[in-house]
Amino acid sequence: MSATSAIARAGFFAAVVVLAAVVGTAAIGGGSHTAPEVSQLNAASFNSDEAVATPPEESGELSMSADASGKVVVIDVAHAGSIDREALTPLVSTLTENGATVRYHVGERQNGRPLNASLRSADAFVVLGAEQRYTESELNGLTAFTDAGGRVLLLNEPAQASAVGVGLLSPTTSESVTKPMAPLLSQYGLSYGNGYLYNMHEYDTNYRSVYATPTGDSALTDGVDRTVFYAAIPVQGGDTAVSATERTTLSQTRRQGTYGIVTRSGNVVAVGDTNVLTQEFLYRADNEQLVGNLLDFLVTGEKSPAGAPQPAESGASGPSGALPGTGGGGSVPPAAPEPTPEPESPPTPKPNGTATPTPTPGE
Template identity: 45%
Template sequence: MIAGGSGSFSAGELSVPGHDSPNIATQPVEEGQIEMSATTSGKVVVIDEAHGNGVGEFQLRPLINTLTENGHEVRFYGPDRGPSGEQLNKTLRGADAFVSLAPDNRFKPAEADGVSAFVDAGGRVLAAGEPESGGGGGLLGIGGFGRSGRSAAEFTPVLSQYGLTVGSGYLYDTTDNVNNHANIDAAPTGSSDLTAGVDSVVVHQAAPVTGNNVLLQTDSETELTTTRDADAYGVLARTGNIVALGDSSVLDPDWTYVADNEVLVGNLADYLVTGDRGRMPAPSE
């Protein structure tokens, strides 16, 4: 079941000085199937549409279809937000998971408090997006996340509380890539439910993600547009009930079936519906 919602998506120009390519948006074509291993049903996943999010229903169709076909409900939050976050708090009190991708409007302090309370009660959060083309700002307030200037500096209190950060700029590799420098491979750093069955994920213009538990990482030749530093960069990290993904295009139909991306999407769907959310405290005045 899908409740409510509409979304929009705009792709900004991509540019790395000295490495421009007419095929910058080219993605490899593959086929696959998204599968879930979780046996739960009836969970409620809320997708944020209230903060100028740069990813809409069409781009999330693979994830939405997977969840609903496995007996879960997808709801959309927004665009009418109550004052001081009351509406978000109310929405989360009836949810098991919350997904916010590339938001452009700042979360109010009470909204951030509501998300923190949701996480502390066992609710699960997935944050993902794209680096903004001009640098600065960032998803959940830590660096450049978003398309065409979207910055998403909204979840800073939540992410920083759990030791997660998302850097500005995007990752590229001019020598070892998949069709163009912005399409690069990332591999699991160890054993994890989120990377089970994954050998390689292809990300496109991914922002670097750091945390105590980085789950997907590029090779050491990867460079970052803002610094030109070559290093092994994280693109997926988890702390408790919060997951930060450096590339929302993994969830897009154009990229979902590249390499083992569809396996990752299935694992993310399992993650969203296998939490054990307890009672949330009533929001303070």
């Protein structure tokens, strides 16, 4: 290799190195710029003073102002999925301490009574979601029950909330837990919306924990200033007692509004959340006052006739109730076992020598 060629090659490599250094410096941004300090960042989201979460005070005590002596409250667990009964302890304890009797309606599948039979001895009926549809005879029985003055409290939550095991209901695989309750609510001009409510502007520790306020003065909102509901669903129809605050959004439509969460239609109250009864949410804001008012609602009805819904006549069904043996059940002692048929008598010989069978009992 000649000296001239070697010098040329060395010059070429030197030029490549210089060019790479220039390009690298430009890509990095040049040596004259320095990285911004943390103090220069405009990050209001890192400043606790700028947070939109405003946790309410947790205080108060669940109590009732009404005398519940002699009243019977039935809680439906036959149509719902697995309900966390332990979470219902504050509700059940408050009712019983005020003189009420609380029973769980378990259904005929667990050796209980039909639903309409359970309603006859009840003054109030509580439904916590439903995965099983109510039969026509059960719906007729509930109509007769409320027409006679019986009180009904319906609470529900969206499928999205149940899927993560939030609230009183266990996780569900159903598309929507509102569908089985739709025929029941429609009898009273009520319905649950699809999706869940959230608020990105003002909430309690989580954007799904929305605030709600009374729409006016009523027995349901006595002493209530502000409440908190988690992943609630809107309730349409009836007289709205409590609605979400402004700029609350429905996940299904992405529309903002003041959606109703607690609504009353005669002897029926529908609530778009079950979490409000649990220990985690019961004492937030004025939730315990609202729940106390709901318990007062349950025990202040005057049912007449006391035995409504009346049993349907044999072989026919109607508004009075279900056919014997149909419908749901009640938390009562297991049904008595069927009597054992008497042993068959030996065949009686006929005069011609043939035998005539003796009918067995019940045939």
